[in-house]
Amino acid sequence: MINFTVGPVQSSDAVRAIGGKNVPYFRTAEFSDIMLENERLIKKFAHTTDDSRVVFMTCSGSGGMETAIMNCLTKEDKALVVNGGSFGERFVELLKLHEIPFSEIKLEHGKALKAEHLALYEGKGYTAFLLQKHETSTGVHYDINLVSDFCKRNGCFLIVDTISTFLTDPFDMADLDAGVMITGSQKALACPPGIAVMALAPSALRRIEKTKCCCQYLDLKLALKNQERGQTPWTPAVGVLLQINQRLKEIDAAGGDEAEIARAAELASYFRNKLKEYNLPFEIISESLSNAVTPLHPTTQSAYEIFLKIKDEYGMWICPNGGDMKETVFRVGHLGYLHKEDYDKLFDAFLDLREKKFI
Amino acid sequence: MINFTVGPVQSSDAVRAIGGKNVPYFRTAEFSDIMLENERLIKKFAHTTDDSRVVFMTCSGSGGMETAIMNCLTKEDKALVVNGGSFGERFVELLKLHEIPFSEIKLEHGKALKAEHLALYEGKGYTAFLLQKHETSTGVHYDINLVSDFCKRNGCFLIVDTISTFLTDPFDMADLDAGVMITGSQKALACPPGIAVMALAPSALRRIEKTKCCCQYLDLKLALKNQERGQTPWTPAVGVLLQINQRLKEIDAAGGDEAEIARAAELASYFRNKLKEYNLPFEIISESLSNAVTPLHPTTQSAYEIFLKIKDEYGMWICPNGGDMKETVFRVGHLGYLHKEDYDKLFDAFLDLREKKFI
Numbered sequence: 024m025i026n027f028t029v030g031p032v033q034s035s036d037a038v039r040a041i042g043g044k045n046v047p048y049f050r051t052a053e054f055s056d057i058m059l060e061n062e063r064l065i066k067k068f069a070h071t072t073d074d075s076r077v078v079f080m081t082c083s084g085s086g087g088m089e090t091a092i093m094n095c096l097t098k099e100d101k102a103l104v105v106n107g108g109s110f111g112e113r114f115v116e117l118l119k120l121h122e123i124p125f126s127e128i129k130l131e132h133g134k135a136l137k138a139e140h141l142a143l144y145e146g147k148g149y150t151a152f153l154l155q156k157h158e159t160s161t162g163v164h165y166d167i168n169l170v171s172d173f174c175k176r177n178g179c180f181l182i183v184d185t186i187s188t189f190l191t192d193p194f195d196m197a198d199l200d201a202g203v204m205i206t207g208s209q210k211a212l213a214c215p216p217g218i219a220v221m222a223l224a225p226s227a228l229r230r231i232e233k234t235k236c237c238c239q240y241l242d243l244k245l246a247l248k249n250q251e252r253g254q255t256p257w258t259p260a261v262g263v264l265l266q267i268n269q270r271l272k273e274i275d276a277a278g279g280d281e282a283e284i285a286r287a288a289e290l291a292s293y294f295r296n297k298l299k300e301y302n303l304p305f306e307i308i309s310e311s312l313s314n315a316v317t318p319l320h321p322t323t324q325s326a327y328e329i330f331l332k333i334k335d336e337y338g339m340w341i342c343p344n345g346g347d348m349k350e351t352v353f354r355v356g357h358l359g360y361l362h363k364e365d366y367d368k369l370f371d372a373f374l375d376l377r378e379k380k381f382i
Numbered sequence: 383m384i385n386f387t388v389g390p391v392q393s394s395d396a397v398r399a400i401g402g403k404n405v406p407y408f409r410t411a412e413f414s415d416i417m418l419e420n421e422r423l424i425k426k427f428a429h430t431t432d433d434s435r436v437v438f439m440t441c442s443g444s445g446g447m448e449t450a451i452m453n454c455l456t457k458e459d460k461a462l463v464v465n466g467g468s469f470g471e472r473f474v475e476l477l478k479l480h481e482i483p484f485s486e487i488k489l490e491h492g493k494a495l496k497a498e499h500l501a502l503y504e505g506k507g508y509t510a511f512l513l514q515k516h517e518t519s520t521g522v523h524y525d526i527n528l529v530s531d532f533c534k535r536n537g538c539f540l541i542v543d544t545i546s547t548f549l550t551d552p553f554d555m556a557d558l559d560a561g562v563m564i565t566g567s568q569k570a571l572a573c574p575p576g577i578a579v580m581a582l583a584p585s586a587l588r589r590i591e592k593t594k595c596c597c598q599y600l601d602l603k604l605a606l607k608n609q610e611r612g613q614t615p616w617t618p619a620v621g622v623l624l625q626i627n628q629r630l631k632e633i634d635a636a637g638g639d640e641a642e643i644a645r646a647a648e649l650a651s652y653f654r655n656k657l658k659e660y661n662l663p664f665e666i667i668s669e670s671l672s673n674a675v676t677p678l679h680p681t682t683q684s685a686y687e688i689f690l691k692i693k694d695e696y697g698m699w700i701c702p703n704g705g706d707m708k709e710t711v712f713r714v715g716h717l718g719y720l721h722k723e724d725y726d727k728l729f730d731a732f733l734d735l736r737e738k739k740f741i
Contacts, residue, residue, distance in 0.1 A: 031405035031620055043402025046390035046574045047383065048699040081576060082440055083616035086599040120598055209617060215405045217440060217576040217619035238597045239479055240445040257442035258568060260576035260619060261390055340407040
């Protein structure tokens with residue numbers, strides 16, 4: 024099966040080889056060294072300040088989103104959140120659950136965030152801003168500079184979900200003055216799922232210090248304290264952490280985040296050019312694309328039926344959408360260990376389906 | 383490295399082979415079938431009632447302990463908890479954090495739970511009981527029948543942490559009338575860490591229905607709803623779940639939980655017999671042993687120094703203790719893919735250390 028979903032994605036041979044070994048005991052200096060190297064390399068690729076920190080939580084990316092809210096925000100905050108799809112909606116649900124006062128910028132699926140959306144909230148005392156850098160469900164890559172500028176002007180603490188764009192599109196945490204960056208092991212890190220990676224700027228560390236987290240398991244005070252010596256308070260997904268280490272070193276050796284981002288950009292543009300060339304009955308639904316994924320609306324067939332057909336008859340996974348986009352949108356990812364020849368096979372399948380009048 | 387710790391432990395060849403493959407996309411009927419089979423086999427091996435349920439949470443065993451408390455207990459409860467080591471202490475911390483009224487039965491490290499400890503609490507309106515079936519830190523295997531009888535008499539909802547004894551010692555959830563059973567992927571399930579498995583009796587399901595969980599990521603209502611169709615609300619540690627499936631089928635084919643428990647018992651008694659035979663300067667510190675682990679106090683050398691020596695010079699991991707037991711206790715596990723010859727190598731190392739007057 025070739026995997027074009029947005030996660031889990033395909034891993035390199037060396038990453039998979041680690042998965043095939045026994046998981047070592049981890050309360051050791053050897054494992055601590057690996058965890059400290061993981062922290063150092065994430066800081067490097069996320070372009071954090073030197074005094075930022077990184078923790079590795081054994082949970083999903085959504086778990087990381089909730090961890091950020093539970094540990095950094097309180098009822099004294101006034102948050103602004105962009106909701107343009109399933110993941111923006113999840114931030115909204117989490118703010119409600121944790122009783123953080125907030126306002127919501129609701130965008131139509133596929134629409135970009137513009138200066139006029141933010142203008143309304145200027146100088147209104149907002150203290151925090153929550154944003155998907157890339158709304159993975161609709162493939163909309165928001166203008167992070169616009170949001171960062173708003174936050175700098177208004178003194179907002181910025182929480183950025185970069186789950187699907189870390190290492191596929193540029194991100195400079197220090198320059199953007201972001202407080203929290205969240206990503207997952209199974210996106211461009213191209214490891215199995217199980218770990219949420221969180222980079223925390225000094226502004227976040229100060230907030231965490233003052234905030235009482237309602238959940239011990241996701242308490243960042245404990246995670247930070249343990250990570251000082253390269254450890255975790257609870258048994259983590261040790262195997263995935265070793266795979267992340269391998270992958271980070273691979274990226275570093277191949278030219279760092281810039282080279283990895285260029286690789287994703289090349290795959291994305293290869294796919295998008297072919298899409299035009301073959302004139303397939305798929306419309307790109309996003310006004311503002313990232314390199315991570317291409318979101319498509321098929322005009323002649325149900326999106327979900329195409330997903331099933333490609334899976335069952337061609338041995339490939341494209342990425343279905345859920346909820347009210349199930350029948351209308353599927354996505355093709357450019358994450359993980361994919362090559363141009365893989366896309367050629369996907370286009371062969373699409374062309375065959377057109378030939379057979381399925382699409 | 384041979385791994386005698388209490389987790390992560392060694393995996394079978396077939397389980398490791400799955401770890402060496404790419405992780406598949408999981409929002410599919412194929413993955414749902416695997417998850418439903420996982421639920422069915424855990425129910426079988428835990429001897430639950432038919433109307434019990436099982437969920438797989440992407441977190442550590444401690445995350446599972448907290449999930450049980452957050453979803454099943456409220457401030458209206460009056461809980462009783464046995465605290466005889468690090469994990470009992472963790473239950474206590476969690477009850478405090480979540481503001482559940484409780485009383486604590488504090489036992490000295492290594493001591494068994496006796497009827498007289500419980501007598502004090504008889505008929506005093508306790509509504510919940512939290513117990514490590516096996517206090518992994520000290521290797522004390524509590525008398526679960528004693529506790530179950532107390533709970534039946536007093537109408538207590540019983541939460542059992544079987545993290546280190548599920549599949550090493552008998553456990554009949556229906557017979558004990560336990561409400562929640564918690565275990566982890568990296569103990570006798572012998573898979574990589576990342577998943578907490580929770581079996582939930584109808585009494586737990588009723589409590590979950592009525593309780594508002596303060597954490598969306600660990601909300602059992604959402605986990606249960608999704609597991610109805612073999613799915614999870616958030617991206618789980620898909621790879622580990624596939625490995626658990628392989629392992630459960632292996633156990634089923636080899637004679638089920640009884641055969642697996644017999645295998646652990648045989649390893650444990652092989653180790654303990656040799657220990658006597660060689661008259662090593664190690665005292666067993668537990669009054670009541672499980673088959674999962676043998677907890678030892680070395681009388682002639684620091685426990686932690688022995689751990690380091692065995693790791694660095696003999697290529698094996700025994701299991702160090704933390705906190706105030708660091709220098710005085712180490713443990714030798716009987717979990718996972720170990721064989722008698724592995725213990726022979728460990729004894730060779732111990733004998734060599736005695737020869738060299740290190741112990």
